[in-house]
Every structure is written in structure tokens, then in C-alpha cells.
Amino acid sequence: MKNLNICIDIDGTITDAYYWLNITNKYFNKNITQDDVTQYYIHEIMGVTLKEYDEFYKQNKFEIHSEQILREDVQIVIKKLSKLHNIYFVTAREKELTMFTHSYLKRNEILYDELFVLGSHYKVDKARELDCNVFIEDNYDNAVQLSNAGFKVLLIDTNYNRKALNDNIVRVYNWKEIYYTINKLLLQSFAV
Known part of the structure; x- marks a missing residue:
């Protein structure tokens, strides 16, 4: 037992914790650093709508999760x-x-x-x-x-x-x- x-x-x-940063920055043409990630919800950090983020995630989720260290x-x-x-x-x-x-x-x-x-x-x-x-x-x-x-x-x-x-x-x-x-x-x- x-x-x-x-x-x-x-x-x-x-x-x-920041596994998603590179691909998300590239997609949204941003330059967010780990120090900028002071909240959990990625769409808020990126300054995009939840709908825009969900569309990005839907297209890229397998790549995002496969590259996690x-x-x-x-x-x-x-x-x-x-x-x-x-x-x-x-x-x-x-x-x-x-x-x-x-x-x-x-x-x-x-x-x-x-x-x-x-x-x-x-x-x-x-x-x-x-x-x-x-x-x-x-x-x-x-x-x-x-x-x-x-x-x-x-x-x-x-x-x-x-x-x-x-x-x-x-x-x-x-x-x-x-x-x-x-x-x-x-x-x-x-x-x-």
C-alpha cells in the first residue's frame, strides 16, 4: 500500500513555466519576457482578446506542448x-x-x-x-x-x-x- x-x-x-513564450511572441509579434509574465492568463499578457489567443492555441497546441522543457x-x-x-x-x-x-x-x-x-x-x-x-x-x-x-x-x-x-x-x-x-x-x- x-x-x-x-x-x-x-x-x-x-x-x-514560460514554455509558451517564444512561439506566442513570434505569432503575435511581441517581445514579452519572463519578467513581464506577472499574471496567469496568456491573452492578457499578450494584450490580445481571448478569442484571438484561442485561435492561436487551437492552431499551435501540439507544437507548444511538444517543445516543453x-x-x-x-x-x-x-x-x-x-x-x-x-x-x-x-x-x-x-x-x-x-x-x-x-x-x-x-x-x-x-x-x-x-x-x-x-x-x-x-x-x-x-x-x-x-x-x-x-x-x-x-x-x-x-x-x-x-x-x-x-x-x-x-x-x-x-x-x-x-x-x-x-x-x-x-x-x-x-x-x-x-x-x-x-x-x-x-x-x-x-x-x-
Whole structure:
């Protein structure tokens, strides 16, 4: 039996948070830098309508997601965590990206028990269904929503999520820190 049910977002969480910047700048003829990315919604950063961004994304989503670079230590940490815990990827990606996402994770040697491609940023119901003990996320709004529903959230630091945190959210800066924090949470749960 495994100890914890760990839910993990994909884009910006296991991957570089600014993976979309080069292709989006090129398409919209912009020169946005990582430092400019102080909010989550890309269309707002680019100064375009949601409709314009959605059209761009529809045409380029496979290229955007195939070029994503993993964050440092992701593979090693998830491999270690998977020995003791259930690993569930829970992503807001569109459902049509399900097989593509399985392939991406396999190609990058990311171990996991199950993948859930929701097509929505609302993750609370899936976290409940999975009896999630800790959720790793980069989207501030998702983190607050999950934490308000009673879930412990590790929010991986980005320029776009530096806002006030509540008691159920812990800001982390890299995957080594995530590993340390999960081990600390596990020890605390045994101490209770």
C-alpha cells in the first residue's frame, strides 16, 4: 500500500513555466519576457482578446506542448515519490490532448499511476475523487480553490503566482524542495 495520493499539474509545474513564450511572441509579434509574465492568463499578457489567443492555441497546441522543457530534478523526484506514493497527473489541458500527454510523459520518463485530462481548470472534484493528500500546482487561482476545499497545496513559485497564501498553501521553489516538503508532511501525518 502506498502512503499518499499526490496530484500534480503539468504545464508550468513539471515543465518550465514560460514554455509558451517564444512561439506566442513570434505569432503575435511581441517581445514579452519572463519578467513581464506577472499574471496567469496568456491573452492578457499578450494584450490580445481571448478569442484571438484561442485561435492561436487551437492552431499551435501540439507544437507548444511538444517543445516543453521539464523543470530541473522533476524526473528524479517523481521517480523517488512514485516508490512510496500514488502519482496522479491532473491537468486542465483539453481532452483531445490525452494521448499526446501520455506520450509526452512516457517520452520524458515521468512515472505516474494515472493521468486525468480535465479540459477545465476546476480540479476540486477530481482531487476529492482521488482522495488527494497534496496537490502540486502553479496556477494561483487553482491553488486557492483547492486549498479552500481543504487540500494541502504546494505552489511552485513563478512570476505570475506571487500573491498572498493561506495556511493550506506552501510556496516551493524547486522539485528538491517539493520532495523535502512531501516527506515532512508524511512524517507529520504519522506523528498525529
